[in-house]
Amino acid sequence: MSDRYFSETFKPRFSDTDGLGHINNTMVPVWFEGARDEVFKWFTPDLDLQQWKLILAKIDVTFHGQMYYQQPMEVRTYIGRIGSSSFDVYQELWQQDKCCASGTAVMVHFDYQTQKTVKIPPSIVEKMTDYLKK
Amino acid sequence: MSDRYFSETFKPRFSDTDGLGHINNTMVPVWFEGARDEVFKWFTPDLDLQQWKLILAKIDVTFHGQMYYQQPMEVRTYIGRIGSSSFDVYQELWQQDKCCASGTAVMVHFDYQTQKTVKIPPSIVEKMTDYLKK
Amino acid sequence: MSDRYFSETFKPRFSDTDGLGHINNTMVPVWFEGARDEVFKWFTPDLDLQQWKLILAKIDVTFHGQMYYQQPMEVRTYIGRIGSSSFDVYQELWQQDKCCASGTAVMVHFDYQTQKTVKIPPSIVEKMTDYLKK
Amino acid sequence: MSDRYFSETFKPRFSDTDGLGHINNTMVPVWFEGARDEVFKWFTPDLDLQQWKLILAKIDVTFHGQMYYQQPMEVRTYIGRIGSSSFDVYQELWQQDKCCASGTAVMVHFDYQTQKTVKIPPSIVEKMTDYLKK
Numbered sequence: 311m312s313d314r315y316f317s318e319t320f321k322p323r324f325s326d327t328d329g330l331g332h333i334n335n336t337m338v339p340v341w342f343e344g345a346r347d348e349v350f351k352w353f354t355p356d357l358d359l360q361q362w363k364l365i366l367a368k369i370d371v372t373f374h375g376q377m378y379y380q381q382p383m384e385v386r387t388y389i390g391r392i393g394s395s396s397f398d399v400y401q402e403l404w405q406q407d408k409c410c411a412s413g414t415a416v417m418v419h420f421d422y423q424t425q426k427t428v429k430i431p432p433s434i435v436e437k438m439t440d441y442l443k444k
Numbered sequence: 445m446s447d448r449y450f451s452e453t454f455k456p457r458f459s460d461t462d463g464l465g466h467i468n469n470t471m472v473p474v475w476f477e478g479a480r481d482e483v484f485k486w487f488t489p490d491l492d493l494q495q496w497k498l499i500l501a502k503i504d505v506t507f508h509g510q511m512y513y514q515q516p517m518e519v520r521t522y523i524g525r526i527g528s529s530s531f532d533v534y535q536e537l538w539q540q541d542k543c544c545a546s547g548t549a550v551m552v553h554f555d556y557q558t559q560k561t562v563k564i565p566p567s568i569v570e571k572m573t574d575y576l577k578k
Numbered sequence: 579m580s581d582r583y584f585s586e587t588f589k590p591r592f593s594d595t596d597g598l599g600h601i602n603n604t605m606v607p608v609w610f611e612g613a614r615d616e617v618f619k620w621f622t623p624d625l626d627l628q629q630w631k632l633i634l635a636k637i638d639v640t641f642h643g644q645m646y647y648q649q650p651m652e653v654r655t656y657i658g659r660i661g662s663s664s665f666d667v668y669q670e671l672w673q674q675d676k677c678c679a680s681g682t683a684v685m686v687h688f689d690y691q692t693q694k695t696v697k698i699p700p701s702i703v704e705k706m707t708d709y710l711k712k
Numbered sequence: 713m714s715d716r717y718f719s720e721t722f723k724p725r726f727s728d729t730d731g732l733g734h735i736n737n738t739m740v741p742v743w744f745e746g747a748r749d750e751v752f753k754w755f756t757p758d759l760d761l762q763q764w765k766l767i768l769a770k771i772d773v774t775f776h777g778q779m780y781y782q783q784p785m786e787v788r789t790y791i792g793r794i795g796s797s798s799f800d801v802y803q804e805l806w807q808q809d810k811c812c813a814s815g816t817a818v819m820v821h822f823d824y825q826t827q828k829t830v831k832i833p834p835s836i837v838e839k840m841t842d843y844l845k846k
Contacts (some may be wrong), residue, residue, distance in 0.1 A: 320588060323612030325470045327463035329513060329761035330824075331627055335768050336459045336745060339738045344591030357648045359599055359731035366737050370772035379463060380625045422732075454722060457746030463627035464690075465761055469634050470611060473604045478725030491782045493597035493733055500603050504638035514759045556598075593738045595731035597781060604727045647731060 313444050316348040316387040322379050333377035338411050339369055342401045345385035346415065349399055352434045353419070363428070365420040367396065371413035381406050388443035392435055395419045395427040400443045447578050450482040450521040456513050467511035472545050473503055476535045479519035480549065483533055486568045487553070497562070499554040501530065505547035515540050522577035526569055529553045529561040534577045581712050584616040584655040590647050601645035606679050607637055610669045613653035614683065617667055620702045621687070631696070633688040635664065639681035649674050656711035660703055663687050663695040668711045715846050718750040718789040724781050735779035740813045741771055744803045747787035748817065751801055754836050755821070765830070767822040769798065773815035783808050790845035794837055797821050797829040802845045 320341070328334035353363040377383070383405045390400030396418045403411040419428045430438075454475075462468035487497040511517070517539045524534030530552045537545040553562045564572075588609070596602035621631040645651070651673045658668030664686045671679040687696045698706075722743070730736035755765040779785070785807045792802030798820045805813040821830045832840075 318589075321586075321612070321615070323608060324615070324618070325462060325468045325608050325611055327468075327627065328459060329461035329463070329465045330764055331463045334459045334461075335771070336738070336741045339741050340591060340593050343593055343738060344589070347589070347592070350592070359595065359647070362732055366775055368772065368774045369737070370770065372770045373768055379627070452723075455720075455746070455749070457742060458749070458752070459742050459745055461761065464630055469637070470604070470607045473607050474725060474727050477604060477727055478723070481723070481726070484726070493729065493781070496598055500641055502638065502640045503603070504636065506636045507634055513761070593730060593736045595736075596727060597729035597731070597733045599731045602727045602729075 314388075314441050315443075316345065316441070317384055318345040318347075318387070319382055319384045321382050322377070324379060327379045333379060335371070335373060338371050338373075338377075338403060338413070341383070341385055341403065342369070342371070342399075342413060342415065345387050345401060346399055346417075348387065349389075349417070352437055362422065363419060365418045365422075366415060367418050368416040369413060371411055373411050375408055375410045377403070377405055377410045387441075389438045389441040390414055390443050392430070392438050392442070395429050397430065397438065448522075448575050449577075450479065450575070451518055452479040452481075452521070453516055453518045455516050456511070458513060461513045467513060469505070469507060472505050472507075472511075472537060472547070475517070475519055475537065476503070476505070476533075476547060476549065479521050479535060480533055480551075482521065483523075483551070486571055496556060497553060499552045499556075500549060501552050502550040503547060505545055507545050509542055509544045511537070511539055511544045521575075523572045523575040524548055524577050526564070526572050526576070529563050531564065531572060582656075582709050583711075584613065584709070585652055586613040586615075586655070587650055587652045589650050590645070592647060595647045601647060603639070603641060606639050606641075606645075606671060606681070609651070609653055609671065610637075610639070610655075610667075610681060610683065613655050613669060614667055614685075616655065617657075617685070620705055630690065631687060633686050633690075634683060635686050636684040637681060639679055641679050643676055643678045645671070645673055645678045655709075657706045657709040658682055658711050660698070660706050660710070663697050665698065665706065716790075716843050717845075718747065718843070719786055720747040720749075720789070721784055721786045723784050724779070726781060729781045735781060737773070737775060740773050740775075740779075740805060740815070743785070743787055743805065744771075744773070744789075744801075744815060744817065747789050747803060748801055748819075750789065751791075751819070754839055764824065765821060767820045767824075768817060769820050770818040771815060773813055775813050777810055777812045779805070779807055779812045789843075791840045791843040792816055792845050794832070794840050794844070797831050799832065799840060 388400045390398035399415045522534045524532035533549045656668045658666035667683045790802045792800035801817045
């Protein structure tokens with residue numbers, strides 16, 4: 311089985327910089343969440359916010375190097391762990407062939423009406439397995 | 445009648461700066477919208493998003509001077525014009541006794557269900573009149 | 579001469595939505611500034627923030643329709659007016675064949691060291707002319 | 713010795729909400745960084761960005777409950793660990809007597825010119841000790 315990931319490339323914006331002249335660290339959680347769309351679609355294929363089924367339990371981000379406004383970026387999105395009703399999304403931010411930041415988001419399959427966690431359906435577990443980080 | 449305004453003071457944040465070392469201009473619409481809460485409350489007293497009654501038609505912001513991370517800020521919120529179903533909110537951003545930015549937001553009284561504009565009730569017009577910028 | 583514009587396409591992010599279920603209006607100035615990169619490059623080809631030569635005098639944005647998280651967007655960037663030391667950038671935000679927002683940014687050619695406005699060089703005026711909105 | 717913390721209170725803004733009707737999780741790193749100002753001042757008393765001496769190595773945030781637009785918030789900032797050249801800032805976000813989020817930022821004392829880590833001066837260690845989370 312391959313080490314597959316979802317790849318999303320984009321251009322940082324002027325307003326993403328901070329007074330130290332680089333990209334501000336608070337943009338990374340924004341970009342990581344944005345790049346989890348393909349994961350969200352497993353649960354809500356049309357991304358309808360009224361049918362949302364995931365809640366975020368935890369994030370961490372480790373910063374490996376400065377990020378710059380002037381070059382394009384890529385977020386690589388893997389699955390890091392598959393639990394019964396929760397799972398980890400592991401992500402890396404690449405710029406100019408360097409991994410500048412990496413982190414994990416713990417997502418919980420959740421029913422907003424009953425406010426309870428829900429088991430992840432086997433069909434989604436199967437899709438996830440393809441994206442497990444080795 | 446007095447020249448009254450709503451005053452909101454706050455501290456800019458590190459992440460509000462940009463690579464030129466000052467506050468990034470895109471924060472001003474965020475701060476102005478945030479400071480319109482008192483205006484929103486005339487229409488939705490408990491700020492319940494399910495009962496929202498306003499839609500934004502237009503904004504403009506003029507930048508008069510650099511804004512800095514290191515000092516507190518004040519937004520002053522006035523009413524700039526009262527129409528039949530729309531009105532203007534005029535706002536100023538002050539820092540260290542200087543007006544650094546000013547602008548107008550055109551708000552429309554709106555029914556999200558029927559997707560139609562609605563006349564502003566006289567009781568709200570009365571409240572607004574107190575805050576008219578002279 | 580053609581009606582040329584710079585085109586930038588991108589995907590809105592989950593965090594760009596607001597409690598009304600659509601894209602929050604404050605994202606538009608962020609996206610418009612981001613899409614002015616090609617204009618910035620006329621003045622600072624490598625986008626080096628230490629060599630920045632532009633300052634923002636004014637923005638306005640008119641909102642024509644709701645913007646959604648689920649579909650890609652395009653910003654079209656034109657030149658709206660060419661003055662002696664300042665110029666207007668006119669921009670439109672398109673989603674699903676609709677222009678959802680449009681606006682103008684007044685940019686000033688500026689020397690940050692002397693804190694003075696500077697005439698726009700003829701070579702840049704020539705480049706701009708190609709992108710004049712008709 | 714007391715269990716002291718820096719307290720910062722503020723009002724969430726309309727644009728901080730997301731399409732699920734609550735505060736978007738990506739605001740928490742922004743608010744936590746903003747509330748580290750008092751920590752930053754130990755290293756750069758006037759917050760002069762040209763004299764910055766800290767770099768961020770890692771953040772994590774755990775989400776304990778939904779956060780709402782309608783009520784004020786408080787960030788409590790403690791010191792979580794004091795190392796030789798790095799330290800942890802531990803922070804909590806409170807709303808309506810509930811801790812909605814908590815997390816740790818690993819900060820490194822850093823010389824941006826030589827790009828090297830620097831030992832934390834004893835005088836600052838002493839100040840930090842007062843704010844150690846017990």
